[in-house]
Amino acid sequence: MNQARDEYDVIVLGAGPVGENVADRTRAAGLSTAIVERELVGGECSYWACVPSKALLRPVLARAEARQVPGLRQAVGGALSAADVFAYRDKQVGNWKDDGALPWLESAGIDLVRGHGRLVGPQRVAVTPPDGSGGDERILTARHAVAVCTGTRASLPGLPGIADVHPWTSREATSSSSVPERLIIVGGGVVACEMATAWNGLGSRVTVLVRGSGLLERIEPFAGGLVAETLREAGVEIRTGTSVKDLARPGGTDGPVTVTLESGERLEADEVLFATGRTPHTDDLGLETVGLEPGGWLTVDETCRVRDVPDGWLYGVGDVNHQALLTHQGKYQARIAGAAIGARARGVTRLDTDRWGEYATTADEAAVPQVVFTDPEVAAVGLTAEQAEAEGRSIRVVDVDMGQVEGAVLYADGYRGQARMVVDLDRGHPIGITFVGPGVSELLHSATIAIAGEVPIERLWHAVPSFPTISEVWLRLLEAYRG
Numbered sequence: 001m002n003q004a005r006d007e008y009d010v011i012v013l014g015a016g017p018v019g020e021n022v023a024d025r026t027r028a029a030g031l032s033t034a035i036v037e038r039e040l041v042g043g044e045c046s047y048w049a050c051v052p053s054k055a056l057l058r059p060v061l062a063r064a065e066a067r068q069v070p071g072l073r074q075a076v077g078g079a080l081s082a083a084d085v086f087a088y089r090d091k092q093v094g095n096w097k098d099d100g101a102l103p104w105l106e107s108a109g110i111d112l113v114r115g116h117g118r119l120v121g122p123q124r125v126a127v128t129p130p131d132g133s134g135g136d137e138r139i140l141t142a143r144h145a146v147a148v149c150t151g152t153r154a155s156l157p158g159l160p161g162i163a164d165v166h167p168w169t170s171r172e173a174t175s176s177s178s179v180p181e182r183l184i185i186v187g188g189g190v191v192a193c194e195m196a197t198a199w200n201g202l203g204s205r206v207t208v209l210v211r212g213s214g215l216l217e218r219i220e221p222f223a224g225g226l227v228a229e230t231l232r233e234a235g236v237e238i239r240t241g242t243s244v245k246d247l248a249r250p251g252g253t254d255g256p257v258t259v260t261l262e263s264g265e266r267l268e269a270d271e272v273l274f275a276t277g278r279t280p281h282t283d284d285l286g287l288e289t290v291g292l293e294p295g296g297w298l299t300v301d302e303t304c305r306v307r308d309v310p311d312g313w314l315y316g317v318g319d320v321n322h323q324a325l326l327t328h329q330g331k332y333q334a335r336i337a338g339a340a341i342g343a344r345a346r347g348v349t350r351l352d353t354d355r356w357g358e359y360a361t362t363a364d365e366a367a368v369p370q371v372v373f374t375d376p377e378v379a380a381v382g383l384t385a386e387q388a389e390a391e392g393r394s395i396r397v398v399d400v401d402m403g404q405v406e407g408a409v410l411y412a413d414g415y416r417g418q419a420r421m422v423v424d425l426d427r428g429h430p431i432g433i434t435f436v437g438p439g440v441s442e443l444l445h446s447a448t449i450a451i452a453g454e455v456p457i458e459r460l461w462h463a464v465p466s467f468p469t470i471s472e473v474w475l476r477l478l479e480a481y482r483g
Helices: 017-028 043-048 050-066 082-092 099-108 170-175 190-201 221-233 327-345 385-390 406-411 440-452 470-482
Strands: 007-013 033-037 111-114 116-119 124-128 138-148 152-154 182-186 205-209 237-239 244-248 257-261 266-269 271-274 278-280 314-316 369-372 378-382 395-401 418-424 429-436
Touching: 007 017, 017 033, 017 043, 017 099, 017 138, 017 327, 043 050, 043 170, 050 082, 050 170, 050 190, 099 111, 138 327, 170 190, 170 271, 182 190, 182 266, 190 205, 190 221, 190 369, 221 237, 221 378, 221 418, 221 429, 257 271, 369 440, 378 440, 385 395, 385 418, 385 429, 395 470, 406 470, 418 470, 429 440, 440 470
Parallel strands: 007 033, 007 138, 033 111, 138 314, 182 205, 182 271, 205 237
Antiparallel strands: 116 124, 124 138, 152 278, 244 257, 257 266, 369 378, 378 429, 395 418, 418 429
8 A cells, every 4th residue: 555645635544434434435436545553454343343243242142043943942051161262253353353344445545654643733633653663653644525434432430449459341241262161241232232142141140230121211211111122031131220339349350240239239240341431532632632522422413523623634533423323323424435535535515415415324313223232133223112202293102013923833832022113203204113023133124225315114015025924013003003
């Protein structure tokens, strides 16, 4: 790759999926582009989040589903081989090396600059070489745009003793190659639920401590209830309404962790995982040199251009803007932001940023899809009933027992699941759909299309699902709606 020049049309900070997609779109627009990365090309998702977590979960979930198939359950009654699962995970993340990601950058004509990039004024980025690599700091200049795509990191609460116990975050939970005999997970969101599923399946005795009243509280209530039911049946202890007071590890980094609850009760585990939220990677990016507050979320417009920055050259794409902390939504934003950068570089002054316009990230507030890879799976897109009511919408909620769908009956003996459709009565189309049950993740894109396309209920009636598939749940939802 050519790294001799120090002036580019576009500079992208962060070579995760979001940064890669911004760079791909700006190169497609004919703009010279450099991407700056201080860790691995591919980012958090590829090495410490989406990919390794799903690699750990796949054997666990496949075994759980196989145990629901008559004639097969007897063949999968034993324990998983943790060593084989870890080897599979390591292969999927390229053994934490990014060699396989580099040929694409080169083929796309994107220059990779390794090191820590930070702003040093309008349209200027200083890059400090990685530790031990030698070399001088470089100053790069962007003629048109700088895109901040640095994502987030795990957020740890300021509890007494937390630094001394060296807790797991999502990174350690997805990269560990040893199974703790006892694992405490603090949190009740997606990471907590998925890691409870994975590590329980690999042999840990898992205890989940939830401050709130249940799991997955940002999704429809029945989702967290069904996931909790299955986790408890698998041997996971779930305590709701529980807060941690302090932590200690008297024996050092290899000894057990003592977790003291607000009630005064003490629990002991070999490792403790905090899955308590994310914080943006913006504290060391030099934002103060362009009039912004370091360490905060970047406030952006419909095209992901950062507000309150003169001349509109700075973009915040992906998790850093706090619009939708999901890899696929970040990539969606990146495609729009990259296209907007290209259009503005061509001199286009009026972009179509109306709702569902070519340069508007409308899906971030209207059609965000998410899958939780637990047993059962949770797949949701759009608004929950509670969110829709809070917006003052006139809605109708339709619930269907997925265990009554013939395709689900054939999929698993004793299939348990539920589907919900939230319909905007004034507009006549679905605005929220949630599926819970084995294998429902592959139903989600059809729901996403229905919501993003604002497809009327009357037209959905003509979208005929195949028999006997789980997708017949669509027919059951529509029949229930029509009465």
